[in-house]
Amino acid sequence: MQPILEVRNLVKKYNQLVAVDGISFALRKGVCFGLLGPNGAGKTTTIEVIEDVIPPTTGEILYQGKSRSPSFKEEVGIQFQSTALLNLLTVRETLQTFQSFFTKTITIEELVELCRLGEFLDQYNDKISGGQRQRFLMALALINRPELLFLDEPSTGLDPQARRNLWDLILGIKAEGKTIILTTHYMEEAQYLCDEVAIMDYGKIIAQGSPDELIRQYSRGITVVLPRERYALKANSFPLPVREVKDTIEIKTDDINQCLEQLISHDVDLSDISVRSPNLETVFLNLTGRKLRE
Amino acid sequence: MSFKRLWAILKARNYEFFRDHSAFGWNFLFPFLLVAGFGIIFGGKTYTEYKIGVFPSESKQVSIAELNIPQRFKDMQYLKFIGFPNAAEGLEKLKHHRIDFLLKTGNGPHQYWVSDASPKGYVVEQMFKASLFPAENTLNAEKKEIQGSAIRYIDWLFPGILAMNMMFSALWGVGYVVVRYRKNGVLKRLKVTPLTAFEYLTAQAISRIFLLMFTLVIVWTGCDLIFSFNVQGSYIDLFVIFFLGSLSLTSLGLVLASRGTSEEFTTGILNFISWPMMFLSEVWFSLEGAPGWVKIFAKIFPLTHMLTAARRVMHDGAGLIDVGQEIMILSLMTLGFLTLGASLFSWNK
Numbered sequence: 001m002q003p004i005l006e007v008r009n010l011v012k013k014y015n016q017l018v019a020v021d022g023i024s025f026a027l028r029k030g031v032c033f034g035l036l037g038p039n040g041a042g043k044t045t046t047i048e049v050i051e052d053v054i055p056p057t058t059g060e061i062l063y064q065g066k067s068r069s070p071s072f073k074e075e076v077g078i079q080f081q082s083t084a085l086l087n088l089l090t091v092r093e094t095l096q097t098f099q100s101f102f103t104k105t106i107t108i109e110e111l112v113e114l115c116r117l118g119e120f121l122d123q124y125n126d127k128i129s130g131g132q133r134q135r136f137l138m139a140l141a142l143i144n145r146p147e148l149l150f151l152d153e154p155s156t157g158l159d160p161q162a163r164r165n166l167w168d169l170i171l172g173i174k175a176e177g178k179t180i181i182l183t184t185h186y187m188e189e190a191q192y193l194c195d196e197v198a199i200m201d202y203g204k205i206i207a208q209g210s211p212d213e214l215i216r217q218y219s220r221g222i223t224v225v226l227p228r229e230r231y232a233l234k235a236n237s238f239p240l241p242v243r244e245v246k247d248t249i250e251i252k253t254d255d256i257n258q259c260l261e262q263l264i265s266h267d268v269d270l271s272d273i274s275v276r277s278p279n280l281e282t283v284f285l286n287l288t289g290r291k292l293r294e
Numbered sequence: 295m296s297f298k299r300l301w302a303i304l305k306a307r308n309y310e311f312f313r314d315h316s317a318f319g320w321n322f323l324f325p326f327l328l329v330a331g332f333g334i335i336f337g338g339k340t341y342t343e344y345k346i347g348v349f350p351s352e353s354k355q356v357s358i359a360e361l362n363i364p365q366r367f368k369d370m371q372y373l374k375f376i377g378f379p380n381a382a383e384g385l386e387k388l389k390h391h392r393i394d395f396l397l398k399t400g401n402g403p404h405q406y407w408v409s410d411a412s413p414k415g416y417v418v419e420q421m422f423k424a425s426l427f428p429a430e431n432t433l434n435a436e437k438k439e440i441q442g443s444a445i446r447y448i449d450w451l452f453p454g455i456l457a458m459n460m461m462f463s464a465l466w467g468v469g470y471v472v473v474r475y476r477k478n479g480v481l482k483r484l485k486v487t488p489l490t491a492f493e494y495l496t497a498q499a500i501s502r503i504f505l506l507m508f509t510l511v512i513v514w515t516g517c518d519l520i521f522s523f524n525v526q527g528s529y530i531d532l533f534v535i536f537f538l539g540s541l542s543l544t545s546l547g548l549v550l551a552s553r554g555t556s557e558e559f560t561t562g563i564l565n566f567i568s569w570p571m572m573f574l575s576e577v578w579f580s581l582e583g584a585p586g587w588v589k590i591f592a593k594i595f596p597l598t599h600m601l602t603a604a605r606r607v608m609h610d611g612a613g614l615i616d617v618g619q620e621i622m623i624l625s626l627m628t629l630g631f632l633t634l635g636a637s638l639f640s641w642n643k
Contacts, residue, residue, distance in 0.1 A: 051486055053642065070488070078486045084478035086306045088313040093306070100302030101487040
């Protein structure tokens with residue numbers, strides 16, 4: 001099947017700074033693709049080049065097998081990381097204004113229903129809460145019934161409840177068969193929403209695949225964590241590798257049953273134990289030696 | 295070009311302007327206040343051009359009738375007499391050009407002081423000397439009346455103030471607003487929609503021109519009720535000239551709006567253009583007698599041509615054909631600015 005979007009050897013330089021360093025990927029129709037990486041990794045630059053906001057230095061971008069034509073703007077929906085909007089317009093008027101820009105549009109009523117805009121539809125667009133604003137910006141991105149949706153850090157700055165609501169909204173859009181590219185530095189967001197993830201660092205894609213594949217490939221093992229002050233485990237007296245991290249001790253294991261048996265046999269009280277499964281954060285840590293949000 | 299998109303952005307811009315009540319109100323109030331202020335200053339009898347210090351006097355307020363100075367000097371117009379207790383205080387004010395002339399009261403021979411560095415002082419000195427000649431001296435000159443109705447100063451000034459207001463409104467209302475939108479990312483959001491730069495800029499220009507003409511009509515009508523302007527030519531011709539003028543000024547605003555994300559820099563550029571234009575386009579004073587290069591330089595400004603044409607229609611009863619040269623220059627300037635603005639325009643830098 002022909003990819004809906006294909007990026008080939010994309011490079012973006014700002015004078016001496018290489019923001020995007022020769023990345024390539026292809027997207028099948030209907031997937032949710034995540035660009036995951038720390039701040040400054042080049043995620044936003046990458047999608048802004050694809051969106052045609054900024055020109056690439058070199059490289060090729062194909063939409064449905066062809067170079068982007070003027071109709072590209074009619075067929076994609078875009079939500080920027082931060083957007084100011086036309087002043088002194090209500091949410092409804094802003095939607096109506098943007099609706100007029102496109103040929104094929106969704107009705108305001110459908111958008112209100114889909115993005116739950118009803119409670120603030122007639123408020124000025126700068127007088128709404130953070131969560132409402134993200135839903136409203138999502139509605140703007142969906143106004144032209146896009147085939148391909150770009151979401152740049154959609155949940156940054158939202159509280160956990162608002163973030164969860166936004167995720168549900170994105171899953172709903174995905175269920176309609178839309179293709180989504182999202183950037184995020186929240187690994188749980190990528191893991192929850194994305195079918196495929198590319199991890200970016202210093203302008204390059206350092207790993208790519210489904211979240212499960214990446215975890216299997218780059219982050220084997222489960223981590224058992226115990227508070228250090230109450231458990232004086234000696235590294236040389238315990239058969240598994242033990243690491244002291246701040247106020248805790250961490251034990252890495254591929255076999256959790258064996259690890260727990262060993263702890264019990266060493267008379268360790270397991271009341272305060274916590275067990276950490278590998279995730280994309282540990283994938284990034286293993287790949288770069290740094291944490292995502294360092 | 296899509297009229298649907300153009301209309302949508304035009305409507306949005308108008309909502310924005312009309313809902314910003316303070317900016318909207320100020321747009322009407324400012325020219326009205328200026329005209330009213332100048333009307334009071336120049337229209338009333340209290341206007342004084344020259345300040346004469348007299349001493350000795352117990353208070354600053356002096357009764358002209360009681361002053362012991364030549365009668366014919368007292369009778370002259372545009373003089374204001376200010377009292378000083380002694381010569382030293384009067385001289386201090388004269389030195390700093392707070393007064394133009396200092397006169398000791400009393401019977402002759404009169405004593406007066408004047409600064410050689412003051413043009414106004416020189417004029418008052420000549421007036422004072424003339425007042426000392428006996429009244430029966432016959433002048434070797436004959437006063438002739440100006441034919442037709444006289445042009446009051448307020449009639450001369452009013453089109454200038456309106457045109458100046460248009461200039462500021464066009465340059466700032468388009469230039470500054472678009473740069474602000476570029477800086478805060480609104481233009482970037484619009485760029486990724488099918489809206490074209492041409493549609494966006496046309497909407498900005500139409501919205502501003504509509505506002506300028508609307509303001510013109512309201513302020514003109516309001517001021518006319520108070521000052522009863524004397525318009526020799528046709529109001530339609532005047533409207534056409536102001537319309538063309540606002541078109542060229544708005545297009546100049548579009549050139550300034552075409553690039554840049556720094557509001558501070560744009561403010562500097564706007565001042566750099568608007569201040570010389572305000573002073574050299576004969577808004578406040580005539581350039582008659584100014585060096586030739588200044589007059590030629592003034593012709594690069596659209597405001598100069600708009601004002602020349604408007605004043606000729608208003609004061610001399612000229613028609614559009616009589617001011618054809620100005621109309622042609624304004625049209626060419628508009629075309630040039632629009633082409634330049636459109637070719638330089640960038641959504642995001």
